Amino acid sequence: MTGGETKRRKVDLYMRNWLYPLAYPIRKRQILDRWEKVGRPNPPPAYFKHDYLKQLAAENPHLTKFVETGTWKADTLWQLRNHFETLHSAELDFELFLAAKKRLARFEHIRLWQGHSPEILNLILENNESPTLFWLDAHYMSGGVIGAGVCPVLAELEAIFDHCSESTGHIILIDDARNFIPAGDYPTLAEVTAYVKLHWSSYDVRVQNDMIHCQLTKLD
Numbered sequence: 001m002t003g004g005e006t007k008r009r010k011v012d013l014y015m016r017n018w019l020y021p022l023a024y025p026i027r028k029r030q031i032l033d034r035w036e037k038v039g040r041p042n043p044p045p046a047y048f049k050h051d052y053l054k055q056l057a058a059e060n061p062h063l064t065k066f067v068e069t070g071t072w073k074a075d076t077l078w079q080l081r082n083h084f085e086t087l088h089s090a091e092l093d094f095e096l097f098l099a100a101k102k103r104l105a106r107f108e109h110i111r112l113w114q115g116h117s118p119e120i121l122n123l124i125l126e127n128n129e130s131p132t133l134f135w136l137d138a139h140y141m142s143g144g145v146i147g148a149g150v151c152p153v154l155a156e157l158e159a160i161f162d163h164c165s166e167s168t169g170h171i172i173l174i175d176d177a178r179n180f181i182p183a184g185d186y187p188t189l190a191e192v193t194a195y196v197k198l199h200w201s202s203y204d205v206r207v208q209n210d211m212i213h214c215q216l217t218k219l220d
């Protein structure tokens with residue numbers, strides 16, 4: 001990394017620690033108002049997704065653990081820090097991992113991991129009994145590092161299926177559903193659906209608000 005980039009990241013970290021919490025509500029209102037005004041195009045802004053995750057946590061109090069792949073700037077962790085007993089996040093990029101560690105250093109219930117997400121999930125999920133909200137969001141971003149493939153979601157799901165039980169009631173959300181199309185670098189929605197159904201046949205897979213939702217079928 002160049003000296004300029006290091007300085008830019010330091011400034012960014014400072015802004016996120018001190019200005020972000022103050023500016024967040026104002027910025028959120030502006031962005032969401034603008035988004036509503038233009039007819040709620042896909043994808044919804046990150047602010048919308050944060051609220052959606054909080055709502056999901058409130059509606060499913062049995063979910064005590066949050067596991068994220070792709071930490072990025074740790075904004076989602078920051079937003080959800082008071083909504084789960086424990087939170088874990090895996091980031092491939094070492095610099096992003098270090099910055100997130102600094103940002104969240106005072107929260108003992110948040111654990112950050114550095115490495116390729118499927119390998120980290122194997123560590124996080126060893127003996128996992130806690131009902132978990134998974135937020136699978138690791139993928140290549142320009143300027144970042146590239147791991148084994150652009151989007152490791154199928155290997156992430158494999159780690160989840162290896163360690164977790166279908167009957168526990170975990171919810172898996174996969175972000176950026178719009179990218180799971182043929183001819184891209186991601187698996188298709190049909191491939192993801194088939195993979196989930198193969199392992200957890202009582203799970204529904206549907207897309208809502210640009211997120212792929214995988215959860216136990218509700219019995220009426």
Ligand SMILES: C[S@@+](CC[C@H](N)C(=O)[O-])C[C@H]1O[C@@H](n2cnc3c(N)ncnc32)[C@H](O)[C@@H]1O
Pocket residue numbers: 068069070071072073074075076077090091092093096115116117118137138139140141144145146147148150152
């Ligand atoms: C869209 S960002 C994540 C945003 C974050 N989840 C949030 O909600 O604010 C994607 C992140 O995934 C990371 N990433 C890419 N490939 C990865 C991999 N194989 N394992 C872990 N992280 C990865 C990128 O470096 C980037 O920080």
